[in-house]
Amino acid sequence: MTATKTSPRYIRARWVLPVDSAPIEDGCLVLEGDRIAAVMPAAQCKGASFIDFGNAVITPGFFNLHTHLDYSALRHFDTQSQFFVWIDKLISLSWQWEPAQWRRSALHGARELALTGTTFVADASYSGAAAYGIAEAGIRGVVGLELFGVVEAKAEAAWQLWLDKYEKFMDSADDTLNNAITEGRVKITVAPHTPYTVCPALIGKANQWARANHLPVLIHIAESDMECQWIAKSFPPLDNFLSKATGESVETVAALDWRGHGRTPVEHLVHHGLLDSNILAAHTVKLTGRDIELLSQSGVGTAHCPRSNSRLRNGIAPFSKLKAAGVNVGFGTDSAASTDDLDVLAEARFAWNLHRAVDPDFACGPEEALYHLTLGAARAVGVADELGSLTDGKFADFCVFSLEFLPDLAQTRPHESLLYGGAVPTDVFVGGGPVVVDRKLSTVRG
Ligand SMILES: [Zn+2]
Known part of the structure; x- marks a missing residue:
């Protein structure tokens, strides 16, 4: 994907699981072009206008x-x-x-x-x-x-x-x-x-x-x-x-x-x-x-x-x-x-x-x-320098899983909810661009 110079985008969800660092509750991914610019608590993104996925988990693709x-x-x-x-x-x-x-x-x-x-x-x-x-x-x-x-x-x-x-x-x-x-x-x-x-x-x-x-x-x-x-x-x-x-x-x-x-x-x-x-x-x-x-x-x-x-x-x-x-x-x-x-x-x-x-x-x-x-x-497969975690500088490839229909306790346990079933992938991004939107393939490409 060609990186385009755009203003940063702020993606927010109840949980962000970077994989190479600790889970962040009420987390935010900051995207610049096709890359991740920062991963942080949403509270630190002062004045940002969020794309807010709400009660959801964000994982690397x-x-x-x-x-x-x-x-x-x-x-x-x-x-x-x-x-x-x-x-x-x-x-x-x-x-x-x-x-x-x-x-x-x-x-x-x-x-x-x-x-x-x-x-x-x-x-x-x-x-x-x-x-x-x-x-x-x-x-x-x-x-x-x-x-x-x-x-x-x-x-x-x-x-x-x-x-x-x-x-x-x-x-x-x-x-x-x-x-x-x-x-x-x-x-x-x-x-x-x-x-x-x-x-x-x-x-x-x-x-x-x-x-x-x-x-x-x-x-x-x-x-x-x-x-x-x-x-x-x-x-x-x-x-x-x-x-x-x-x-x-x-x-x-x-x-x-x-x-x-x-x-x-x-x-x-x-x-x-x-x-x-x-x-x-x-x-x-x-x-x-x-x-x-x-x-x-x-x-x-x-x-x-x-x-x-x-x-x-x-x-x-x-x-x-x-x-x-x-x-x-x-x-x-x-x-x-x-x-x-x-x-x-x-x-x-x-x-x-x-x-x-x-x-x-x-x-x-x-x-x-x-x-x-x-x-x-x-x-x-030898691509960890660019992919595989939500880390500054890597490509913005990530998935969003809804926790919406899970009981309160399960919503506090995002890893378990992902692995053992119940969480549903709603959105998938590759290089910062949407590939799946609301459970449907996006027509952005191809
Ligand atoms: Zn085979």
Whole structure:
């Protein structure tokens, strides 16, 4: 968004939750152009003319660190199958779509993100349509164009193909997407799909390119037992899926020699020098204690997606252990095809209920959930200097949640009211501009 020199705007609400400093009751955000100029008690804004949201909570905009907006049209297409049956059906249903179908699907998902308070999304996109959806919905995001290729000898050719796809994608961007890219609101990067669908040499090229372009790398790591078995030893049913996803024969896939060395997916990446600090890893469910140490040492950020992991029967990621090890963690909903909806606050609510159900020692409160929805996630994807908290100088991305219909006691407990339900997002701002107004998408952009 282009910063415009205007007089300051004073946004007031019963609660302002900056995340990196203490909650302010009867707080005020002072905006200048697209940035936050100050955060303070409203009483200190002498003579200001307020935009007053009244009995409401203001939070930083939320981060959804793992989606595939491309697949939004496939919501609930199969809620029963096991992971690789499900993913096989997903590919069969979608990969022959026309560009307009991808675009419609992605826009549907991006609108849902904005309406539920996500102002920054990290999306892995097969078609690239997600970038259009994000640009049009008026939110921010980094979109990784997916990369596949399992044969080391073909890594250079596969990389050149990806670069061509990237160049064509950038050249064909329409005005809405071009403007969003120019403003820095949308960034296009590379998403090597997983350590089993992309050979080490190809992940290395992706890492190198992303680092040179100051972009994160989006990848899935250790999502399922099947992945771990295939990387460590072999898992023949996965060979068929890999053949379909990469176009190589089943025999070629079965003969790949870069797997089968007894390593976990994380160890495999470390062994090949690929666990780069600008990686954002989705899922990280199947981790050993050693894997957690390695993730921590590498500085990799992770996206915790418990509802998708639950629906696809992949288990529960060791959130508390990752957190204790100092790994930056945010939440991701994954695609609408493998979860209930794209509401990342609902993801956090599910996570907290889930971890308390299975771990009597789970000690994180609602304040920490808000941290992982905002600043913690911004740190995981490397944008915390500009986003993730209500702090002087950062972009004015924030959400307003009404407390109006809650009982008096709940209104005095804004973190609990947010996380455990009842508070409703009414307004969402990105760069100081309204994206959602009174629960409807604004037509300001796109
Ligand atoms: Zn995914």
